[in-house]
Amino acid sequence: MLDLLAIHPAFMPLVIFFLRVTDMSLDTLRVLFVIRGRRPLAWILGFFQSALWVVAITSVLSNLDNLFNLVGYAGGFATGNVVGMLIEERLAIGFSHIRIISSRRGSAIAESIRQAGHAVTEIPARGKDGTVSVLNCSVKRRQVRAVQKSIAEIDPDAFVTVEDIRPLHRGYWRG
Amino acid sequence: MLSSPLKTFAPSTGVIGEGEGGRLDAMRIGYPIFTLLITIILACFVQFGGYELPPTPTVAWSALPGEWVPLLIFLLRTSDLTISTIRMLTIVQGRRTTAWLLALFQSSLFVTGVAGVLGDLDNPLNLVAYASGFAFGNVLGMAIESKIAPGNILLRITSSNLGEALTMQLRAQDYGVTELSGLGMMGTVHVMLTFIPRREIRGVKRQIMEIDPNAFITMKPVRLLQGGWKVLH
Numbered sequence: 001m002l003d004l005l006a007i008h009p010a011f012m013p014l015v016i017f018f019l020r021v022t023d024m025s026l027d028t029l030r031v032l033f034v035i036r037g038r039r040p041l042a043w044i045l046g047f048f049q050s051a052l053w054v055v056a057i058t059s060v061l062s063n064l065d066n067l068f069n070l071v072g073y074a075g076g077f078a079t080g081n082v083v084g085m086l087i088e089e090r091l092a093i094g095f096s097h098i099r100i101i102s103s104r105r106g107s108a109i110a111e112s113i114r115q116a117g118h119a120v121t122e123i124p125a126r127g128k129d130g131t132v133s134v135l136n137c138s139v140k141r142r143q144v145r146a147v148q149k150s151i152a153e154i155d156p157d158a159f160v161t162v163e164d165i166r167p168l169h170r171g172y173w174r175g
Numbered sequence: 176m177l178s179s180p181l182k183t184f185a186p187s188t189g190v191i192g193e194g195e196g197g198r199l200d201a202m203r204i205g206y207p208i209f210t211l212l213i214t215i216i217l218a219c220f221v222q223f224g225g226y227e228l229p230p231t232p233t234v235a236w237s238a239l240p241g242e243w244v245p246l247l248i249f250l251l252r253t254s255d256l257t258i259s260t261i262r263m264l265t266i267v268q269g270r271r272t273t274a275w276l277l278a279l280f281q282s283s284l285f286v287t288g289v290a291g292v293l294g295d296l297d298n299p300l301n302l303v304a305y306a307s308g309f310a311f312g313n314v315l316g317m318a319i320e321s322k323i324a325p326g327n328i329l330l331r332i333t334s335s336n337l338g339e340a341l342t343m344q345l346r347a348q349d350y351g352v353t354e355l356s357g358l359g360m361m362g363t364v365h366v367m368l369t370f371i372p373r374r375e376i377r378g379v380k381r382q383i384m385e386i387d388p389n390a391f392i393t394m395k396p397v398r399l400l401q402g403g404w405k406v407l408h
Contacts, residue, residue, distance in 0.1 A: 013214045024278070028266055035267055064286050067229040068217045075210035077282035078275045081262070085271055099397070101353050101368075125368075126354040128346055134353060134368070148400050159351070159402035161329060161370065163395060 003059075012063065013072030019056045020073055023049060024080025025087060032088045036164065041093075092142035097165045099136055101125070105155040106133020112150050113137055119172035138165060143174065233287050244295070245304035251288040252305055255281060256312025257319065264320045269398070273325075324373035329397045331368055333357070337387035338365020344382055345369060351403060370403055 007015055030045040064070050102109055110120045113135070123134040139147055144162055151158055239247065262277040296302050334341055338354065345352050345367075355366040371379055376394065383390050 010218045013218055017211065017214045020282075031263060031266060061286075061290055064231055064290070067231055068214075070231045070283065070286055071217060072214050073286060074279050074282040075214060078278035079210045081266065081278040082271050082275050085266060085269060085274065089269075098400070099368075101402075123355055128352070132353060134355060144400075152401060157402060159370070160400035161397040161403075162400050163329075163397040 013068045016060050016063070016069055016072040017076040017079075019052075019060055020076025021080040021083060023052050023057055024077050025084040026052065028081050028084025029088055032084070036094055037166065038093065092140075092144075094141050095138060095165050096141045096144050096162050097136065097138050098144065098147060099134065099161050099163075100151055100158050101127070101132055101134050101160075102155050102158040103127060103129065103132045105158070106135060109133075109151055109154050109158065110135055112154055113147060116147070116150060117174040118143070118147065138172075139174065231287065233291050244292075244298075245300045248292050248295075248301055249304040249308040249311075251284070251292070252308025253312040253315065255284055255289050256309050257316040258284070260313050260316025261320050264317070268326060268396070270325070324376075326373055326396070327370055327399060328373045328376065328394050329368065329370050330376075330379065330392060330394050331366065332383060333359075333364055333366050333391040334387045335359060335361060335364050335389065337390070338367060340386050341365070341383060341390065342367060344386060345379070350379070370397070370399070 026045050026049040030042055030049060033042045033045060060073065064073055100106075100109060106122060110122050110133070113120050118137055118139050121136040123136070125132050125134045137147065141164075148160060148162075151160055258277055258281040262274055262281060265274045265277060292301070292305065296305060332341060342352050342354055342365075350369050350371055353368045355368070357364045357366045369379075380392065383392060
């Protein structure tokens with residue numbers, strides 16, 4: 001338990017805010033790692049988050065008797081949530097599958113993605129107004145942004161979606 | 176030929192994730208700084224303005240007649256968990272603004288309503304109300320989220336001989352469809368990809384089933400990076 005009574009009441013909302021931000025960032029990260037099936041990371045985060053909860057947040061809970069502390073608490077909870085999401089996006093652990101549908105510039109896009117060192121599978125398909133190309137490309141999550149930029153430069157009208165994948169067998173991954 | 180720009184997704188509808196542009200980049204640091212500022216300002220008021228700290232409004236559990244307490248516990252715990260579940264699903268979809276607002280709401284509710292009851296669970300009836308509120312809120316949250324169904328989803332439809340008719344039907348309603356040809360056990364099949372709002376899944380599925388009851392349909396959540404057809408209903 002933290003002894004929060006030693007803290008000047010004016011700084012209490014701030015202390016509560018930061019404790020809650022830390023706690024909730026860990027919690028959000030944990031949830032996102034659970035969903036991606038990253039067991040060791042989820043375990044470690046769960047351990048630290050519950051330890052922090054017991055040590056810090058329980059003593060915070062008994063100090064929420066005024067409105068400012070409540071604002072710090074609720075604000076910290078909400079902000080920690082978003083901070084956790086931002087950290088997870090920045091870490092960008094894992095792999096993504098990018099699917100590009102382009103009506104005219106499919107081969108040019110494929111060429112440029114290959115130049116950048118990624119692997120692309122091209123599939124001919126039909127859209128409303130005739131032949132289109134469907135390009136499938138699996139990259140590391142942190143490379144998605146760069147790939148999207150190069151696609152947008154070549155064909156701003158391409159339809160691009162991205163999804164999280166777990167590679168099962170092999171694959172060609174640029175380092 | 177290009178699709179008419181009128182019907183394409185505006186880039187700013189980019190729901191989530193890695194593909195967000197400058198507008199959301201500004202918001203990345205926006206929330207934390209905003210909340211921090213408010214907290215600091217409040218702290219300054221107390222420190223230098225000599226303000227009295229107003230008490231947190233909480234539910235006065237002791238003032239309630241005993242028989243109402245379990246019901247109230249149930250209701251509060253249900254609403255708390257409903258919000259929490261929706262928030263979890265929002266986090267997974269990467270919708271930051273919504274997650275932030277829900278979290279703000281949920282934690283305020285927790286402190287003012289739910290936390291007070293935690294010391295009051297020695298009565299078995301209260302405990303049952305607490306636990307069933309927790310469980311019910313979980314389910315209710317999932318139900319509400321699938322009813323609101325924000326965002327889009329990618330449908331993959333495989334049909335052995337009615338691909339043309341399915342495509343025409345979907346395009347007639349302004350859904351964007353990309354057709355691929357594949358090989359099935361019994362010969363050529365049509366594979367159709369279409370990106371639709373999650374809310375419209377049921378209607379689309381019914382129409383597909385009317386035309387080809389044997390069609391094989393899967394769906395998966397994907398994130399839109401750019402482009403695509405917007406359905407105008």
